[in-house]
Amino acid sequence: MKEIVVISGKGGTGKTSITASFAVLGGANLLVADCDVDAADMHLLLEPDFAGDEDFYSGEVAEIDQETCIQCGKCAEVCRFDAIPVVDGKYTVDPLSCEGCGYCARICPVKAITNSVQRVGNLYTSSIRTGTKMIHAKLGIGNENSGKLVAKVKNDAKALAEKEQKNYILVDGSPGVGCPVVSSLSGATFVVLVTEPTVSGVHDLIRVYELVKKFKINAGCIINKADINPERNREIKDFIRKESITLLAEIPYNENFTKAMTMGKTIVEFDSILKKIIVDSWEKIKQKA
Amino acid sequence: MKIAIASGKGGTGKTTLSTNLAAFLAEKEHVVLTDLDVEEPNSGLFIKGTLKHSESKYKMIPEWDSAYCNLCGICQEVCNFNAVLKMGKNIMVFPELCHGCYACSELCPKNSLPMKEKPMGELKHFEAAGLSFIESKLLIGEEQAVPLIKQTIDYVDENFPEEIIKIYDSPPGTSCPVIEATKHADIVILITEPTPFGFHDLTLAVETIRELKKEFVVVVNRYGIGDDSVEKYCKAEGITIIGKIPNDRKVAEVYAKGDLLYPALPSVKKVIEKIALFIQGERGDSGR
Structure with missing residues (x-):
């Protein structure tokens, strides 16, 4: 089983948009996992039925029982996260700042603080319109542990793909270079890097590839809006050649990306010229993965 | 503003x-x-x-100092992130899991986990x-x-x-x-x-x-x-x-x-x- 992660x-x-197109091309043969749990959008194109719905619990948050509390302030003294401000003359936990380390609960002289597990989001196992299943999640507002939720989405996807004997897992990865994307990348057999020839596109590609390298995963690159800046486009191509990254596709600037999305369609279902480019890169990915 | x-x-x-x-x-x-x-x-x-x-x-991360450690295991017990583990006669710290809460360091009876600076950016x-x-x-x-x-x-x-x-x-x-x-x-x-x-x-x-x-x-x-x-x-x-x-x-x-x-x-x-x-x-x- 191959695991292809798009970041x-x-x-x-x-x-x-590109990942959803791959999902359409791969059809029933692949399982989809949306690991961009912070701002998950794949469901807008793939019409999941949200059938299997499971609460996801992770991390803890402290709570002070005001009846028992003697207002000594020791909890606030040890808290490194400024999570116990005084509100209306009472020490109170700010759940958005609390990291759930439990230090305050441990040192409270009157045991007024309890730490409880938090529901941080929902996890779905859905059937989607391409004849397969998708694991996706919705992170509760302001919740932490999106890395853990990403790991859970991936593990569930892997288990289901094995059970249903799928050849591929296709993962829509998280942004950035931190915890969620680290979770997205672990276990991948091939990484697809989607970039654009802008100063920030180049900068972010180089940074995220440094991370990919640590995982020693083979990578391919898709340059989107490839024609908006020839100089930066060359810069990207030089970089990927130097790093032995496969050039999968150069996609010209095309507003049909947005038009397709507005119709709830993937690009391969909307624009025949773009379709050819994306089919071609999907074939390359299947060979390389 | x-x-x-x-x-x-x-x-x-x-x-x-x-x-x-x-x-x-x-x-x-x-x-x-x-x-x-x-x-x-x-x-x-x-x-x-x-x-x-x-x-x-x-960021501040605990570092094990074995000199006075009596391997009581309190550090492991108080860590909510599994970042400190007692393994045999060693205490292991996993910096990437550590949230820097200081609990292990300050609750250690032998001061064997002093906090040390680790570059993060x-x-x-x-x-x-x-x-x-x-x-x-x-x-x-x-x-x-x-x-x-x-x-x-x-x-x-x-x-x-x-x-x-x-x-x-x-x-x-x-x-x-x-x-x-x-x-x-x-x-x-x-x-x-x-x-x-x-x-x-x-x-x-x-x-x-x-x-x-x-x-x-x-x-x-x-x-x-x-x-x-x-x-x-x-x-x-x-x-x-x-x-x-x-x-x-x-x-x-x-x-x-x-x-x-x-x-x-x-x-x-x-x-x-x-x-x-x-x-x-x-x-x-x-x-x-």
């Missing part, structure tokens, strides 16, 4:  | 708005621009200034005409952005205590990094694009900012493409749209080069002027 470093490069 | 520029979806124009607004306002007064997207900071690519100061930023402070620019970059392999965001905000607070306009380019998403970057702001500007993805992620961002009980307004980027779902939503929810940056391939081309938009494109300059006026008005309202 971009920089947002707005067309990562999700 | 602290203005955080945020968005749920990435690539909708946070950096574009932050840099153009900061540079435009800096033509008349001193402005501080801070890039808090420490995982992928981009504002610096558009601001040309001279480096005034740079420093490494550290680099802060840089640039000065340009009228504009101070601060950015931090997370080291590759470091997973937690929040501590670095916090320290970067502290640096700005310490170095610029005066009441001037401070603009914060925030990370994307709706989870901890964006909360950290926006919770200290007086007002949040959410930038989005009028597409199904942009609209969906805007609703998530709005929920987040409402949870923080922050005043917020919306700027629509790539206006003219996609559909009217964002405008309809904002109208229904009573959310003010303070500017619409037109969709134009030229915008993408100027951005690609690393140039600011408003000096090159009059249509964008008009929008930036409008947003600047809104900010002046807000400042007047808050009595400063």
Whole structure:
């Protein structure tokens, strides 16, 4: 089983539109996992039925029982996260700042603090319109542990793909270079980097590839909006040649990306010229993965 | 006045708005621009200034000192993140799992886990005409952005205590990094694009900012493409749209080069002027 992860470093490069197109091309043969749990958008194109719905619990948050509390302030003294401000003359936990380390609960002299597990989001196992299943999630507002939720989405996807004997897992990865994208990348057999020839596109590609290298995963690159700046486009091509990254496709600037999305369609279902380019890169990915 | 520029979806124009607004306002007064997207900071690519100061930023991680350790295992017991493990006659620390809460270190009866500095990123402070620019970059392999965001905000607070306009380019998403970057702001500007993805992620961002009980307004980027779902939503929810940056391939081309938009494109300059006026008005309202 091959696990293909699509990431971009920089947002707005067309990562999700391209991943959803691959999902259409791969059909029933692949399982889809949306690991961009912070701002998951794949469901807008693939029409999941949200059938299997499971609460996801992770991390803890402290709570002070005001009846028992003697207002000694020791909890606030040890808290490194400024999560116990005084509100209306009472020590109170700010759940958005609390990291759930439990230090305050441990040192409270009157045991007024309890730490409880938090529901951080929902996890779905859905059937989608391409004849397969998708694992996706919705992170609760302001919740932490998106890295853990990403790991959970991936593990569930892997288990289901094995059970249903799928050949591929296709992962829409998270942005950035931190915890969620680290979770997205672990276990991948091939990484697709989607970028654009802009100063920030180049900068973010180089940074995120540094991370990919640590995982020693083979990578391919899709340059979207390839014609908006020839100089930067060359810069990207020089970089990927130097790093032995496969050039999968150069997609010209095309507003049909947005038009397709507005119709709830993937690009391969909307524009025949773009379709040819994307089919071609999907074939390359299947060979390389 | 602290203005955080945020968005749920990435690539909708946070950096574009932050840099153009900061540079435009800096033509008349001193402005501080801070890039808090420490995982992928981009504002610096558009601001040309001279480096005034740079420093490494550290997080505090316990380090085992075996000399007096009696292997009681309290450290392992108190760690909620499985970052400290007792294995045989050794105590092992896993820095990438550590949140720096100090519990193991301070609750150790033998003081055998002193906290040590571990580099997590680099802060840089640039000065340009009228504009101070601060950015931090997370080291590759470091997973937690929040501590670095916090320290970067502290640096700005310490170095610029005066009441001037401070603009914060925030990370994307709706989870901890964006909360950290926006919770200290007086007002949040959410930038989005009028597409199904942009609209969906805007609703998530709005929920987040409402949870923080922050005043917020919306700027629509790539206006003219996609559909009217964002405008309809904002109208229904009573959310003010303070500017619409037109969709134009030229915008993408100027951005690609690393140039600011408003000096090159009059249509964008008009929008930036409008947003600047809104900010002046807000400042007047808050009595400063």
